[in-house]
Amino acid sequence: MFAWFERRIDPYPIDTPEMPPRSLWRFVLHYSRGALPWMISLALISSAIAVIEVLLFNWLGELVNRLSDTPREIFWQQHGARLAMMAVVLLVLMPAINLLGALILNQSVMGNFPQRIRWQAHRYLLRQSIGYFQDEFSGRIAQRLMQTALAVREVAMKIMDVGSYVLIYFLGAMVLAASQDWRLAIPFLAWAIGYGTLLWLIVPRLGEVAKAQADARSAMTGRVVDSYTNIATVKLFSHSTREEEWMQEGMDAFLQTVHRQMRLSSIQDITLNALNVMLVAVVTTLGLWLWSVGQIAVGAVAIAVPLALRLNNMAHWIMWEFAALFENIGTVRDGITTLAMPRQVVDVPGARPLVTGPGEVRFDQVTFRYMGVTSARPLAVLNDLTLHIAPGERVGLVGRSGAGKSTLVNLLLRFHDIEEGRITIDGQDISQVTQDSLRAAIGVVTQDNSLLHRSVRENIAYGRPDAGEDEIAEALRTAEAQGFVPALSDSYGRRGLDAHVGERGVKLSGGQRQRIAIARVALKDAPILVLDEATSALDSEVEAAIQSRLEALMEGKTVIAIAHRLSTIAAMDRLIVMDGGRIVEQGTHGELLARDGLYARLWSRQSGGFLTADAAE
Template identity: 45%
Template sequence: MPFDPIKLEGAPKGPPPAKLWPFVWHFVRQIKGLLLVLLVLEACVAAGQASIPVMIGWLINDINASAATRDVLSHPWLWSVAAPILVGWGGCMIAMWFIYDHYYTPRFNNLIRYQLARYTLGHSMAYFAHEFAGRIANKVIEGGGALRDPLRSVMSALWYCGFFSVATVGTMIHFDLWLAAPVVVWLTLYIGSLFYFLPRARKLQLAHNRDHTRLVGHVNDVYANIGIVKLFARETEETAANLAELEAHGASYRRALDVIWRMGACHTVMNVALLLATPALALAHWQEGRISSGVAVMVIPMVWQLVNMSGWIRHESTAVFDTLARVEECMETIARPWSVVDRPDARDLTVKPGGGAVEFRDIAFDYGGARVVEHLNLVIPAGQRVGLIGRSGAGKSTLVNLLLRFYDLKGGEILIDGQDIAGVTQRSLRRHIAVVTQDNSLLHRTIAENIGYGRPDASRDELREAARRAHAEAFIETLSDQNGARGFSAQVGERGVKLSGGQRQRVAIARVILEDAPILVLDEATSALDSEVEAAIQQEMMELMRGRTTLAIAHRLSTIAHLDRLVVLDKGRIVEDGAHADLLARDGLYAQLWKRQSGGFLGD
């Protein structure tokens, strides 16, 4: 086996190149030994194919020479030359197809997809925030075929036909120099037409592929948010918008097809000229006695094969440039440099038992515009429970994202137990921080897999205990899916759609309980729970926070008023810091927010 696409031993590291041909070579070089074998086999098959008209010519000459005896089968060339050539040609064909179907097509495809998927997962949260998930997934999956297919076309069409053309011209020159003249002229014009038309087709095809991506993105966006479309009765408007995208898509496709049609028309004229000129020249030379009847007959199947191959080359060349346009778009989407990377000397974060102190030291950050956080300093001792409070846009979630290093700081540093998080691996950092967010989407897997996602080695008893503590065990036992699986083995559907918001929240809390990380982040962790369930789970949440450094965000201030410390943010700065009673006594922003709450929620 030339390579193993799963282990990927010796696979190139780092990002794929951002230019087309280096991007192609990045993957091709990993299977160059296999490609060399295929190129040799393709050349052998082409040589065998080119020899068939020659053998037909030999047969015609022998038939003419043996007209009286009718003893053609005893001629030695038939068994000593023709038979081995045909057997070898068939053997090379079988071996070539076997390698294509058992090694090249499935394995090279998966190698590309695996490496693209592996690299894509390393992109920052900002990358995924600016791209459609469906578009990214489509480019990762499509990238395998988009690179595999043109490479096979080059080998099976361009290389094969090129070798056949050389063999044909060489054979004609061997018998009569002038016989090759029409073919040489035809090849020159044919290759020139490819160089003229194909780059134009590629440019138009790339534009069409971008229209196609926009169309798919629009359709995906509508279906992904079908609830909003139905709620506001916007089906007619979305259908009209879809029609506009389809018209743009169709117009760009017609422009690309027009270039391909003109190339085909040009080739048809050239093919007709070749089919008229070469046989006529061969017959003229036969009449003059310059060539035998076998050679004259040999020319006809040779040029007919060339004409047939010209259509094959045109089709494959068009397909190559079509798929290369898809490769370019895939490259533009995926092969961007990572914006958040581990340093070359990054080490694993270490948090000793009882540790987990967090310090934001003079940090600054923006999302590409005005500063969201400016000169912020905050020290949270290990084990302290801190509530982050502020109006929407005050910077609460930004602090959490920066602590998780979803984004890199513009200035300052964040320390955990004295270790700058910019100098530790992202993997080790996030394994020490457990997070429950307001929107807890689940993977389309079983309940057990979702709860144990942070600890896949956990036992079933540990999973059950975490679910019990999150008050989730009772509803989990009632679940079933379309395959008949029940309880912890039931699938939850895409993004956990089969569960209610509160059920998803409890599964997420169970996942955090099982993860048992020293630092805990609660971002509206109980917002999706009804009052009864929230009251039941509050004690468990308090127990979960015990001994852990905790950052809790909540708009309903009553849920975090009991914490050790409350930090009030406004426009990216800390404006108040203290316990609930102290902040009320100061009669500042926190006291205003507390007084203005209605039903326990924070006013504007």
């Protein structure tokens, strides 16, 4: 029975994730689609429970009247059937409805609904551009994903489930009180007006505070994650005290929103208690007076007073539910700013997979701009750049910092869309093929290779999950990593290829991380290879040992290599010298030295094989 209800909402839909709407209610509806029928079922069940509870008060009043005017000897004979019907409703119908509601709520909705939201939002975020993740704390994005999923569930549930129960119950109470004597409905109506006014004044303010609190909580969590992620830097610079002050500032900003929330809550509680006391006192006094003058029967008093007491008990719960509703609305609004962002780079309609060939790459009059940090206008990074790389050719990119070398590679990977021009691989415009197939055809080793917090085996096989053990072993040999991997271990006793490397590979040295990354690319065996400072994290001995392996790795591939240590790429088939987003020189190492241009000046000013500060100038 549990399993059947647990399968009613699919937590992992396979539909292609779409950008969620940016308006609140459309956002909630967008993520509630798969659960909506079951949310409506909960609303109907809550309404039925509210109707039955009000009817039970009515039957209670009638029972009091019958007890007062029916002789004991014939009471069961006259009213036994009605009491039996009440017993069936109370002992059978109500438990059955509550059972159905509990199964739908706990088995179908509570777990599956937010998990479905997390899954859909996560799949959408995975397809966001690189720039999106560079603009935000990763911890803040993750927290908003988790918080928003729960908040959407709570908003939908409180509106559909709690809202329907409260509305039906109050309307039923009003009708029931008026059916005894219209004057008995007046205190309930006055209480409702006062209660509604209190909600109107307090709850929106609680919602505003909740939004500020959600934002402050996310910022506080982001600061914690930032400190922990960069804990080595904090310790290296002995800035624990500074980090504490920075963290206290974030925590205090959050605490101030909590104080504002609690002040409003105190005002709410004090005012609501006064309203509730007045309701019970007025209903009781009015009921007793109407009974004393013979206007109502004693059963009417037995109905009105318990109804007032019941509303008294419900009032705080309703208020907190509404406050929680607005708090969750604030969290959802906060999440919209993160989750409902348009993708900067998308596959065109009908995009096809890239058909891999020999690996010819062309940049045809490519211009790319981006918004500078200190400039309100776009800055040109590549300007009318044209470059042809033949299949199997090995090309080195040379230039000072900011010349556009890494940008050229990022555009080839389509991390950004170009402003003008065209980039093709084997004659196929990369803007017209799927991003996944494009990046599957390009192997990349960068100077800052972060690893997944998984086993060494999973990291190496990330590009080819179906790779066998022999292929993984060969990739390790290619990267000269076979010597240290067998000795690796983690705190759970896993060793060798099964050892986990920590967040971003923090348990490994920089050289070890680099060699695992090279092994990963070697196993991927893509026709186009990009080396961006691929050996920068290696010491000279290991670099010398791995150079021959890189030669084998580059065999038969189109290679684009970037290095500030010019000696590492001097043997490339062709060197492309870039400056100010343009190609200013190209040729072999010897040709460029003979030309005595920018490359020759860079080469002559190297110290220990690296570009010096003078060269950068």
